[in-house]
Amino acid sequence: MSTDNVVFRTVFKGYSKEDVNKYIEEMNVQFKMSSDDFERSLSSYKLKAEELEKLNSEKDDQLSELNKENESLKKSQSELKDTVQKKESDILALNNKINSLNKEISDKNDELEKINLSLADEKSNSDKIDEYRRKNDEQKLKIQLHEKTISENSDKISIYETQIKHLQSIIDEQNSKIKNLEIQLTENNNSNMNQEDELYKKSEMYDKISSQIGDILINANSTADSIINSAEAEAAKLRSDTENDAEKTKQYLSDLSDKIIESFDENIHSISDKCICDIVNTITDIQYLTNSLIDKINDKNQEISNYISNYKCSAHNIMREKINSIEIKSPEKSDLNTTIIDENITKDRQNICVNSKSKITKLG
Amino acid sequence: MREFKIxxxxxxxxxxxxxxxxxxxxxxYTARDAAHKRIMNLLDKSQxxxxxxxxxxxxxxxxxxxxxxxxxxxxxxxxxxxxxxFTPRLLSMGVKGIIGKGQRDDYVKDAFLKYKAVYFCAVGGAGALAASRITSCEVIAFEELGCEAIKKLKFENFPLYVAYDCHGGNIFEH
Structure with a gap:
């Protein structure tokens, strides 16, 4: 896909359109081919990944199976170890037995030699020799039997030894397998360990922070409690102080009010007495004045009434005289004239009353 | 909430x-990692x-x-x-209750069922609340481990969740 060695034919106002289009089409084809290649390789990689996953799961299964096998082998190994130990102890016991028997044989041989020597000395005593010979044969038989059991046991020992060797080889094989698996496991675990470490650190940090928050809350609670307690104590103190102050003030005010009331009572009594005396005096003065005024008014009233009656009489008489003169002149208008005269009389009376009242007020 | 005495x-x-x-x-009794290791050593040596x-x-x-x-x-x-x-070995030796925090491995859960013991969960991060429900504390072993020393505590109405019961019940599967 390199753009090296790409030459476009030039035409008027730039490169040839056909050349460029052709180049683009070629490029498209190349891109498509390469993308197809990539897709193919991707699918092959996917397949490989799936295969690897399968293989991984198979390996895991194998690992678990091998673990199980390992455990069973460990068990069998321990059992075999026990049997080997047992067999070894058996071998030791048998060896001891063989040694003791060998010793017995050598003792018996010594005895036989002695007997032979004694036989040589006592050739005449053939019965004894026969008996010794018989005994000797018996001992020989016994020795043969013992030798047979020894050979049998040695065979068994060799079989056991071969078995042990075989088992040991199996154990070694399994151990090497286990070691390989352990290496794999440690490799797998190492990657997990980092994540676990991170999680562990995070949880530790969370615990630390939460405990710090808890401590802060406890501190805050206790501080709040102490503040409330001190505030309550202060409030109680203030309350008691205020109550004391109030009591004192109350006492002071009551004393003061008592004093004021006492002094006020004394002043009031003296002032009121004086006032009452003054009032009584003025009332008596007023009474005297009013009485004198009333007397004067009465006198004046009497005077006015006298004037009025006199005026009435005189006016009445004048009126009568005038009416009589008018009746004589025009008898038909006499009624009208009398009413006019009466009206004039009432007007005069009212005027007189007003005048008299104004006079009275002036006098009062 | 039911109340029980240990x-x-x-x-x-x-x-x-x-x-x-x-x-x-x-x-x-309190015990953490270090104390558990010491206990295991003592058990191994039959002390x-x-x-x-x-x-x-x-x-x-x-x-x-x-x-x-x-x-x-x-x-x-x-x-x-x-x-x-450490837990299955301790359960096999008669421990009947364990108080901690979080899930346990399957083989530990099986051990609780096998030995008819109970795993309780305390509230994580609520150390002040826990402390308010403890009436006495006495260090009885491994003082040199500091905060990880084994202490004998007296609980008074200590609130706990039953995590694994004797019958295989599991709070984490609820």
């Missing part, structure tokens, strides 16, 4: 169900343990120092998953 766990341990909120009172495992309740927590006349400082639960490898 001292008579035999009467109620089969009755609680996963998802239930209960109030627990009685003696519990005496700092507290009897039969019928014991273990709280996965490392408390802060006590303050302001309180018996204990902030005492919230820690992530239980870190103690997974």
């Amino acid at each position: 001292e008579n766990y035999e009467t109620w341990i089969n009755q609680v169900t996963a998802g239930e909120v209960i109030s627990l009172s009685g003696t519990v 005496p343990l700092p507290f009897p495992l039969e019928g014991a309740f273990i709280y996965y927590a490392g408390s802060s120092p006590a303050k302001h006349e309180m018996p204990i400082g902030s005492c919230g639960p820690t992530t239980s998953a870190r103690m997974d490898i």
